[in-house]
Amino acid sequence: MENSSALLLGRSGSLLQFVTILLLMLCVVDVKSQLSVDFYASTCPKLAQIVRKEVVNAVKAEMRMAASLLRLHFHDCFVNGCDGSLLLDGTDGEKFARPNLNSARGFEVVDSIKRAVESQCSGVVSCADILALAARDSTLLSGGPSWKVPLGRRDGLVANQTGAGDLPGPFDNLTLIIAKFAAVGLDSLVDVVSLSGSHTIGQASCATFSNRLTNFSGTGAPDPTLESSMLSDLQSLCPANVNGNPTTALDRGSTDLFDTHYFQNLVNNKGLLSSDQILFTGSEAATAAARSLVQIYSVNPGRFFFDFANSMVRMGNIGPLTGSNGEIRRNCRVINS
Numbered sequence: 263m264e265n266s267s268a269l270l271l272g273r274s275g276s277l278l279q280f281v282t283i284l285l286l287m288l289c290v291v292d293v294k295s296q297l298s299v300d301f302y303a304s305t306c307p308k309l310a311q312i313v314r315k316e317v318v319n320a321v322k323a324e325m326r327m328a329a330s331l332l333r334l335h336f337h338d339c340f341v342n343g344c345d346g347s348l349l350l351d352g353t354d355g356e357k358f359a360r361p362n363l364n365s366a367r368g369f370e371v372v373d374s375i376k377r378a379v380e381s382q383c384s385g386v387v388s389c390a391d392i393l394a395l396a397a398r399d400s401t402l403l404s405g406g407p408s409w410k411v412p413l414g415r416r417d418g419l420v421a422n423q424t425g426a427g428d429l430p431g432p433f434d435n436l437t438l439i440i441a442k443f444a445a446v447g448l449d450s451l452v453d454v455v456s457l458s459g460s461h462t463i464g465q466a467s468c469a470t471f472s473n474r475l476t477n478f479s480g481t482g483a484p485d486p487t488l489e490s491s492m493l494s495d496l497q498s499l500c501p502a503n504v505n506g507n508p509t510t511a512l513d514r515g516s517t518d519l520f521d522t523h524y525f526q527n528l529v530n531n532k533g534l535l536s537s538d539q540i541l542f543t544g545s546e547a548a549t550a551a552a553r554s555l556v557q558i559y560s561v562n563p564g565r566f567f568f569d570f571a572n573s574m575v576r577m578g579n580i581g582p583l584t585g586s587n588g589e590i591r592r593n594c595r596v597i598n599s
């Protein structure tokens with residue numbers, strides 16, 4: 263009797279486990295399939311064209327805007343999932359978190375895109391989806407790959423300033439960066455290295471790399487992994503008492519072009535941020551694997567573009583709100599009243 267009840271318990275235990283695993287698998291499959299590339303086919307059939315036109319105008323006016331829009335999607339997705347929470351105004355918003363303050367830009371462009379979309383399809387398209395489309399268009403307009411953007415995200419109702427403070431940072435080591443990616447479900451090194459390749463476009467301010475210029479990690483000397491002519495350039499750009507917030511190109515070889523030059527820089531000790539260069543140089547557990555990806559991408563644009571596009575889709579799949587969760591914001595800066 264004891265045996266049979268133990269057996270029964272054992273069986274029901276494993277049945278329970280089986281059902282739980284099945285449910286979890288369904289959830290995973292469901293999350294992936296919640297977004298679809300034709301989500302707005304009937305409700306906003308011209309969406310892609312509307313967004314493209316606005317991004318083209320913005321990038322024509324300022325080439326760097328492509329980089330800024332791409333980064334907004336990243337900073338949105340890594341905090342509470344891709345839910346447009348980064349766009350919310352207010353002193354408790356993500357815009358005031360350290361990685362975004364005086365750094366994240368392009369919010370006015372997102373407003374223009376949203377206005378253009380609302381004028382043709384009112385109350386239908388989320389701000390989170392606009393960010394995903396704008397990131398794709400920005401990449402393409404800079405000479406990078408294109409991909410089909412899964413859509414159907416809804417907008418979040420809350421910002422998460424603390425979460426935004428914990429975005430991957432320029433002083434993080436590789437182990438920590440990998441952990442931060444894994445924490446949002448991007449558990450492949452390919453995601454870390456290929457998405458870091460976004461730094462083939464855009465700018466960074468002195469504050470994000472001046473730690474490398476004079477007293478690296480308290481050594482009293484510059485970062486030895488920074489190439490000497492670039493070091494002196496950066497030292498004159500960012501003296502200790504620098505005024506304002508000077509910036510320089512993340513990829514000083516082909517600043518506005520989405521290409522493999524970023525990876526060639528790393529091979530030549532010309533990565534701008536410490537978090538860039540450590541993908542190639544260092545002695546952490548994952549360095550060898552990262553280094554080998556950097557080497558591959560540096561000579562193989564096709565492989566970089568392919569991996570980048572896939573990783574962007576994976577990043578765009580982080581924790582989307584769907585169904586009746588969240589809302590479709592009318593104005594990306596505030597939740598609907």
Ligand code: HEM
Nearest residue numbers: 329330333336365430431432457460464465466467470537
């Ligand atoms: C791997 C960890 C990452 C770190 C530590 C990091 C850090 C940074 C920093 C410090 C800047 C300069 C900000 C400033 O000075 O205002 C920057 C710029 C940028 N980041 Fe990253 N980033 C990372 C990953 C990514 C990813 C995954 C993407 C996109 C998918 C991305 C896209 C960009 C772009 C395009 C810029 C230039 C933005 C502009 O010019 O406005 N970054 N990043």
